Amino acid sequence: MxxxxxxxxxxxxxxxxxxxxxxxxxxxxxxxxxxxxxxxxxxxxxxxxxxxxxxxxxxxxxxxxxxxxxxxxxxxxxxxxxxxxxxxxxSVHEVLEIIELSSTLGIHACNIGVPLLVEVLKEEGKHLEDITRPYNERQEELKKEFTEKRGYWHTFWEDFLRLDPEFFGAYLEFSSVPWTKDVEGSGSKGKGALxxxxxxxxxxxxxxxxxxxxxxxxxxxxxxxxxxxxxxxxxxxxxxxxxxxxxxxxxxxxxxxxxxxxxxxxxxxx
The missing domain is CATH 1.20.1290.10 (AhpD-like)
Known part of the structure; x- marks a missing residue:
């Protein structure tokens, strides 16, 4: 003591x-x-x-x-x-943006889980058409939009986009908010506060x-x-x-x- x-x-x-x-x-x-x-x-x-x-x-x-x-x-x-x-x-906008950026952590369930799902499907020889079909026009648009808004692309998004473009699109919208929103006084229109x-x-x-x-x-x-x-x-x-x-x-x-x-x-x- x-x-x-x-x-x-x-x-x-x-x-x-x-x-x-x-x-x-x-x-x-x-x-x-x-x-x-x-x-x-x-x-x-x-x-x-x-x-x-x-x-x-x-x-x-x-x-x-x-x-x-x-x-x-x-x-x-x-x-x-x-x-x-x-x-x-x-600023309050900067603090809130940290919270918004940190709120993307949950997507790692898909970043880890989807490649493992694809691995299992290959091992089991099941639903192979779902994991090998080429992207359609909408999926190509989502990939391009992600790359433009987030500034990068990574292979761990590939199968996720292929298997569920609807959820991928919703996550793209969710995760892009800090990268694309207008913040008054930030000096960079449409790029967030930070x-x-x-x-x-x-x-x-x-x-x-x-x-x-x-x-x-x-x-x-x-x-x-x-x-x-x-x-x-x-x-x-x-x-x-x-x-x-x-x-x-x-x-x-x-x-x-x-x-x-x-x-x-x-x-x-x-």
Whole structure:
């Protein structure tokens, strides 16, 4: 347990390294229960801020992508990072665009599942006509539209488009919104609020997170990000921010531990 003097020193260090707005109940309970682990966690979280290959605003947006992804949904972090991004000058449109980009994660069920379905059909020798027929005119149009709106094409879309062009078309519309919408004051009509490089860094963030680890998408979006001018150091910083997801284990558990050991009924059994 931390002494009052030690708590004060570590809290001052936290404010200096991450800022007082980043302090929440998870950090508070961890500080009280295990100051050494608190300090180590703080130092780990501080490295990207010290290097700052990305701006403070972009760091907050990347962290928001990790915490708001469907595989994580860490509400305290979402609140912290939205607040930090707005404080650093992000617009509401930029924050919302991170949420919209991160909302595409679910399509990986198809990116992984459809190729496996095709593999099984080939092995079983069934429905081969469905997986070998050439694209019709509508499918060719969808492929062209995807490439124009999203700026790339990948082989893992091929069978998906062949087997279900209706769902592919609906996903194209859904995923293209951040890439094609008009945002007042963005300076780029019909291209969303964030620059393409930042969009790709957002995809990298949630694909690399320990709750997802989607390798095909991660590699693809690294290539895309480099093509839009990202540096290796910027991409590495995104990976480091995604790594901080592991701190949420203690941030969720520490308040529960503190609550239970403070309860008269529980403490009498310990």
């Amino acid at each position: 931390a002494s009052q003097h030690q708590s004060s020193e570590l809290r001052a260090q936290f404010n200096g390294q991450l800022g007082p707005d980043a302090f929440h109940s998870g950090w508070a309970s961890l500080l009280s229960l295990d100051p050494r682990f608190f300090k180590a966690s703080l130092n780990l979280a501080s490295v990207p801020r010290q290097k700052s290959h990305l701006s403070r605003k972009d760091q907050a947006l990347v962290a928001l992508a990790v915490d708001s992804a469907a595989t994580h949904l860490y509400a305290p972090g979402i609140r912290t990072h939205v607040s930090a991004a707005l404080k650093e000058g992000a 620059e393409p490089k930042m969009k790709e860094l957002t995809y990298i963030a949630f694909d690399a997170a320990a709750t997802h680890l989607y390798v095909p998408g991660l590699k693809l979006h690294m290539k895309n990000a480099l093509g839009y001018g990202a540096t290796p150091q910027e991409i590495l910083e995104v990976l480091e921010i995604a790594t901080l997801l592991s701190l949420h284990t203690a941030h969720v558990a520490a308040p529960i531990i503190q609550e239970l050991i403070s309860s008269p009924s529980t403490s009498s059994e310990v």
